[in-house]
Amino acid sequence: MSTEDTIKISAKNVQVHYDDTHAIKDVNVEIADKAVTAFIGPSGCGKSTFLRCINRMNDTIDICRVTGEILIDGEDIYDKRVDPVQLRAKVGMVFQKPNPFPKSIYDNVAYGPRIHGLANSKSELDDIVENALRRSAIWDEVKDRLQAPGTGLSGGQQQRLCIARAVATEPQVLLMDEPCSSLDPIATVQVEELIDDLRKSYCVVIVTHSMHQAARVSQKTAFFHLGNLVEFGDTDKIFTNPEDPRTESYISGRIG
Amino acid sequence: MSLSMSVLIVIALSIVGYVLAPRRALRLVGGDRRKLASLPKQYGLSAGLSVFLPAMLIALLGGIGGVAGSVLPVIIVAVAIGACCLAILKSRPDFIARNSAETLIKAVLIAASGVAILTTIGIVMSLVFETANFFRDYSWTDFFFSTTWSPNFRGDSALGILPLLWGTLYISFIALAFAVPIGLFAAIYLSEYASPRMRSVAKPAIEILAGIPTIVYGLFALITVGPFLRDYFAAPLGLEQSASSVMTAGLVMGVMLIPFVSSLSDDIINAVPQAMRDGSFGLGATKSETIRQVVIPAALPGIVGAVLLAASRAIGETMIVVLGAGAAASMSLNPFEAMTTVTVKIVSQLTGDTDFASPETLVAFALALTLFVITLGLNVVALFIVRKYREQYE
Structure with missing residues (x-):
């Protein structure tokens, strides 16, 4: 599998503390652009916490403290001059459970563009919404009921709607926190195909519990264990020939 | 005998039933509670409630139905005494008091919500009747549309x-x-x-x-x-x-x-x-x-x-x-x-x-x-x- 060499995100000595708990211990990682990077590891290993550092969602948790630096395109996102709100427009996020707003399908997708003033006119906004829905492979299913509530869709459709919502703000990075964990196998396949497609335009980082999913969709894989980044490398290599014994036992199902 | 006196008697009889029913059941099995179909306290609860509830229902219905004040307390006490005897007699080891108590508790809960609803209806009724009296003397168009x-x-x-x-x-x-x-x-x-x-x-x-x-x-x-x-x-x-x-x-x-x-x-x-x-x-x-x-x-x-x-x-x-x-x-x-x-x-x-x-x-x-x-x-x-x-x- 080919990966491009441009580095989009680079983390240096990242530490995260929740009060007294040391959740992320000295993580260094370089994440490539236009590729899918998967974070795997047992529950509570810190993979979601680290993901939430990349768009500073941890700022919304009072007791969380992040040190070290995370660079996106060479710029430290924890620099004082960086506004986390602006950052999150650039780094979109899709959550574990589909969380469409209690608004119409159209308004869900138009939410980001409206906040950030991405459209000059109604017709431009219509185009943005349509494009986002097409890119998220859900346009055909919803094009006739754009004004219906987003909460009325099935779980898999809701998740693709949430992806469309993130895509509509034109982010550069797309973070996905176990996006398929509450979906059935068929919806999972659809979302996975979508992720593979999104890779062409974005730097995608996905946290997943399913090792098969990591193997299917990602080009790079990072294995987290007890807050440490144990091993990081090409997905093929991690799954066929891991270097660290902990990675090997996790992948073969002995821990986790 | 006054109504409040009869209510006190009903409460006393309920307590009598509550105390005696489990005793009788226990006596019939020679004090071995494992041979009872239900726990002793459930025999008590079932008996106590089966005295109290019917008597109170009679009191309520009699009150609404306008039964004479001198007769009603007598009926209430008679019903309570009858229910008390029946409940104690029914209290045999094979009587599943647990289910009976369950049914009676449900009746208590229904009665409680009934009181709230009936009160509302009562309030509305009293308002409606008096209002009807008012409109017999005073034109409703003047009431609703006059500005004075x-x-x-x-x-x-x-x-x-x-x-x-x-x-x-x-x-x-x-x-x-x-x-x-x-x-x-x-x-x-x-x-x-x-x-x-x-x-x-x-x-x-x-x-x-x-x-x-x-x-x-x-x-x-x-x-x-x-x-x-x-x-x-x-x-x-x-x-x-x-x-x-x-x-x-x-x-x-x-x-x-x-x-x-x-x-x-x-x-x-x-x-x-x-x-x-x-x-x-x-x-x-x-x-x-x-x-x-x-x-x-x-x-x-x-x-x-x-x-x-x-x-x-x-x-x-x-x-x-x-x-x-x-x-x-x-x-x-x-x-x-x-x-x-x-x-x-x-x-x-x-x-x-x-x-x-x-x-x-x-x-x-x-x-x-x-x-x-x-x-x-x-x-x-x-x-x-x-x-x-x-x-x-x-």
Whole structure:
């Protein structure tokens, strides 16, 4: 599998503390652009916490403290001059459970563009919404009921709607926190195909519990264990020939 | 024998059944409780309730049915004694008292909700009958459409509801216009911005307002707010010289309503799932954008419910109006003029020497029924709105 060499995100000595708990211990990682990077590891290993550092969602948790630096395109996102709100427009996020707003399908997708003033006119906004829905492979299913509530869709459709919502703000990075964990196998396949497609335009980082999913969709894989980044490398290599014994036992199902 | 005496006897017999039924069952198995079909206390509960409930039902039905006061207590006691004997005799080891007690407890619960519903029906019935009497003496078109309110106990009164309804709605409107924004903003601050420590102090502090008796608010309106508004607003503007005014009563009532709006809205805003906020933050929305465009719309049905509840309170409020707005019925737009409301006039028509046959007194029931219909309508609307939008988020 080919990966491009441009580095989009680079983390240096990242530490995260929740009060007294040391959740992320000295993580260094370089994440490539236009590729899918998967974070795997047992529950509570810190993979979601680290993901939430990349768009500073941890700022919304009072007791969380992040040190070290995370660079996106060479710029430290924890620099004082960086506004986390602006950052999150650039780094979109899709959550574990589909969380469409209690608004119409159209308004869900138009939410980001409206906040950030991405459209000059109604017709431009219509185009943005349509494009986002097409890119998220859900346009055909919803094009006739754009004004219906987003909460009325099935779980898999809701998740693709949430992806469309993130895509509509034109982010550069797309973070996905176990996006398929509450979906059935068929919806999972659809979302996975979508992720593979999104890779062409974005730097995608996905946290997943399913090792098969990591193997299917990602080009790079990072294995987290007890807050440490144990091993990081090409997905093929991690799954066929891991270097660290902990990675090997996790992948073969002995821990986790 | 009086009715209260018979009730005491019923209670005594219930206790007798409660004590004796398990004893008898235990005696029949020679004291080995493992041979009983149910626990001893369940035999007691079943027996006690099967004495108490039928006797009370007879008392209620007899009371409503108009059975003579001398006969009813005798019937009640007879039924209780019979039920007590039957319950003790039934208390055999193979009697499944557990299921019987279960059924009887359900009956108690049904009775409790029945009391609440029957009371409501009773209130409505009494209002309806008296109102019907009123309309026999006084034309309903004059009542609903006349703009004059001048009761005269020597007869020949003008009893138009419009000036009173206008006062009620005007004062309620001012109260809500004051309480809804302040209460809602306070709720937003408390649930979205305040630190847990701030919240733990501020929330109870606001809720103290709900515990102040309305007469105290009335005094506050009378001696502080009224003169203040007159001296600094009404008089300089040349509007009115009276300390009693719609504005005074409205503002003070608004203060009273703040905790209703803020406390309920706060709970509702807190019930909006964190996932909604995360979704919005994740798209690069600021806190106030998230609150305005995601949290408030999601919480809207509940907030509307809170506002309508506050509206019902405002419409029914009496004390603050008497002391704050005066008792003069008038239809004016001037907010610094004294006005009065439906509730105040109900009180004043029923106090003093009253003759329950004259339209001047009976009008109180017509006023009360009108008010009841209005608040009921508001509650129905509130329920409807809440139901319609309840499932917007999971």
